[in-house]
Amino acid sequence: MMNIIEFFRNLPQKKCSKCGNNIIEKADCYGNLCDNCDHPAR
Numbered sequence: 001m002m003n004i005i006e007f008f009r010n011l012p013q014k015k016c017s018k019c020g021n022n023i024i025e026k027a028d029c030y031g032n033l034c035d036n037c038d039h040p041a042r
């Protein structure tokens with residue numbers, strides 16, 4: 001059980017590949033874009 005917590009803690013913080021903002025709580029199926037850069041139609 002503790003190993004799972006350690007695993008998530010050790011995950012690197014995601015950053016938007018476009019603007020460099022941190023990405024929080026996001027599925028990575030969109031690539032590495034934050035909410036601002038991820039809008040399909042701006």
Ligand SMILES: [Zn+2]
Nearest residue numbers: 016019034037
């Ligand atoms: Zn961005």
